[in-house]
Amino acid sequence: MVSCRHESLEDRAAREAKEYTEKYCPTPIENYTRTDSIVFDKNTRTYYYFCTLTDKMDDSAIITANAKSIRTALATGIAKDTKTKAYKDAGFNFAYVLHSQKRPQQILFQALFTPKDYDYKVNSHK
8 A cells, every 4th residue: 555645735845945956056047137046944944045146247336226016026027927826826925135256255136026016916905
Protein backbone atom coordinates (compact mmCIF):
# COMPACT_ATOMS: atom_id res chain seq x y z
CA MET A 1 0.00 0.00 0.00
CA VAL A 2 1.37 3.39 -0.98
CA SER A 3 0.43 6.41 1.06
CA CYS A 4 -0.07 9.73 -0.59
CA ARG A 5 1.85 12.51 1.14
CA HIS A 6 0.70 16.01 0.31
CA GLU A 7 2.94 18.99 0.88
CA SER A 8 1.50 22.06 2.55
CA LEU A 9 1.10 25.23 0.52
CA GLU A 10 3.93 26.76 2.56
CA ASP A 11 6.22 23.80 1.75
CA ARG A 12 5.26 24.08 -1.91
CA ALA A 13 6.04 27.82 -1.92
CA ALA A 14 9.45 27.22 -0.34
CA ARG A 15 10.24 24.43 -2.80
CA GLU A 16 9.12 26.43 -5.85
CA ALA A 17 11.09 29.51 -4.77
CA LYS A 18 14.21 27.40 -4.30
CA GLU A 19 13.75 25.59 -7.62
CA TYR A 20 13.18 28.86 -9.50
CA THR A 21 16.30 30.40 -7.96
CA GLU A 22 18.44 27.36 -8.77
CA LYS A 23 17.16 27.13 -12.35
CA TYR A 24 16.83 30.77 -13.46
CA CYS A 25 18.74 33.10 -11.15
CA PRO A 26 20.33 35.41 -11.70
CA THR A 27 17.89 36.23 -14.48
CA PRO A 28 18.80 38.26 -17.55
CA ILE A 29 18.49 42.01 -16.97
CA GLU A 30 15.12 43.36 -18.05
CA ASN A 31 14.02 46.96 -17.52
CA TYR A 32 17.23 47.62 -15.55
CA THR A 33 16.39 44.82 -13.11
CA ARG A 34 17.82 41.37 -12.47
CA THR A 35 16.23 38.85 -10.10
CA ASP A 36 18.99 37.36 -7.95
CA SER A 37 16.90 34.97 -5.89
CA ILE A 38 13.46 34.18 -4.57
CA VAL A 39 13.01 32.93 -1.01
CA PHE A 40 9.89 31.93 0.87
CA ASP A 41 9.80 32.50 4.64
CA LYS A 42 7.35 29.99 6.14
CA ASN A 43 7.18 31.80 9.49
CA THR A 44 5.91 35.06 8.01
CA ARG A 45 4.33 33.46 4.91
CA THR A 46 6.28 35.94 2.79
CA TYR A 47 7.64 35.43 -0.72
CA TYR A 48 10.83 37.53 -1.05
CA TYR A 49 12.19 38.72 -4.37
CA PHE A 50 15.81 39.84 -4.13
CA CYS A 51 16.73 41.92 -7.17
CA THR A 52 19.51 44.15 -8.44
CA LEU A 53 18.95 47.47 -10.18
CA THR A 54 21.35 48.34 -12.99
CA ASP A 55 22.44 51.21 -15.20
CA LYS A 56 20.36 54.39 -14.85
CA MET A 57 18.04 52.81 -12.26
CA ASP A 58 21.03 52.13 -9.99
CA ASP A 59 20.63 55.60 -8.48
CA SER A 60 19.20 56.22 -5.03
CA ALA A 61 17.94 59.70 -5.98
CA ILE A 62 15.91 58.32 -8.90
CA ILE A 63 14.53 55.49 -6.77
CA THR A 64 13.61 57.82 -3.89
CA ALA A 65 11.91 60.26 -6.27
CA ASN A 66 9.90 57.42 -7.84
CA ALA A 67 9.28 55.23 -4.78
CA LYS A 68 5.50 55.66 -4.85
CA SER A 69 5.20 54.72 -8.53
CA ILE A 70 7.61 51.78 -8.06
CA ARG A 71 5.50 50.51 -5.18
CA THR A 72 2.30 50.89 -7.25
CA ALA A 73 3.86 49.08 -10.23
CA LEU A 74 5.03 46.19 -8.03
CA ALA A 75 1.61 45.86 -6.35
CA THR A 76 -0.06 45.83 -9.77
CA GLY A 77 2.39 43.17 -10.96
CA ILE A 78 1.60 41.00 -7.96
CA ALA A 79 -2.15 41.43 -8.48
CA LYS A 80 -1.88 40.42 -12.16
CA ASP A 81 0.55 37.51 -11.68
CA THR A 82 -1.41 34.33 -12.38
CA LYS A 83 1.49 32.06 -11.31
CA THR A 84 1.08 33.14 -7.68
CA LYS A 85 -2.73 32.89 -7.54
CA ALA A 86 -2.77 30.03 -4.98
CA TYR A 87 -0.42 31.99 -2.74
CA LYS A 88 -2.46 35.17 -3.05
CA ASP A 89 -5.67 33.24 -2.36
CA ALA A 90 -4.01 31.93 0.82
CA GLY A 91 -3.15 35.49 1.90
CA PHE A 92 0.62 35.25 1.53
CA ASN A 93 2.77 38.39 1.66
CA PHE A 94 5.19 39.42 -1.06
CA ALA A 95 8.33 41.48 -0.50
CA TYR A 96 10.84 43.10 -2.84
CA VAL A 97 14.38 44.01 -1.85
CA LEU A 98 16.17 45.94 -4.60
CA HIS A 99 19.94 46.27 -4.35
CA SER A 100 22.43 48.47 -6.19
CA GLN A 101 24.61 46.78 -8.80
CA LYS A 102 27.44 49.28 -8.18
CA ARG A 103 27.20 48.84 -4.39
CA PRO A 104 25.67 45.37 -3.78
CA GLN A 105 25.27 45.91 -0.03
CA GLN A 106 23.13 49.02 -0.60
CA ILE A 107 19.38 48.52 -0.59
CA LEU A 108 17.81 51.08 -2.91
CA PHE A 109 14.20 50.08 -2.30
CA GLN A 110 12.25 47.57 -0.26
CA ALA A 111 8.56 47.00 0.19
CA LEU A 112 6.23 44.47 1.76
CA PHE A 113 2.88 43.77 0.15
CA THR A 114 0.06 42.18 2.14
CA PRO A 115 -3.29 41.04 0.72
CA LYS A 116 -4.77 44.52 1.21
CA ASP A 117 -2.07 45.86 -1.15
CA TYR A 118 -2.61 43.45 -4.03
CA ASP A 119 -6.08 41.90 -3.73
CA TYR A 120 -8.42 43.61 -6.16
CA LYS A 121 -11.47 42.06 -4.39
CA VAL A 122 -10.45 43.71 -1.11
CA ASN A 123 -9.49 46.99 -2.80
CA SER A 124 -12.69 47.21 -4.87
CA HIS A 125 -14.81 47.37 -1.69
CA LYS A 126 -13.06 50.39 -0.15
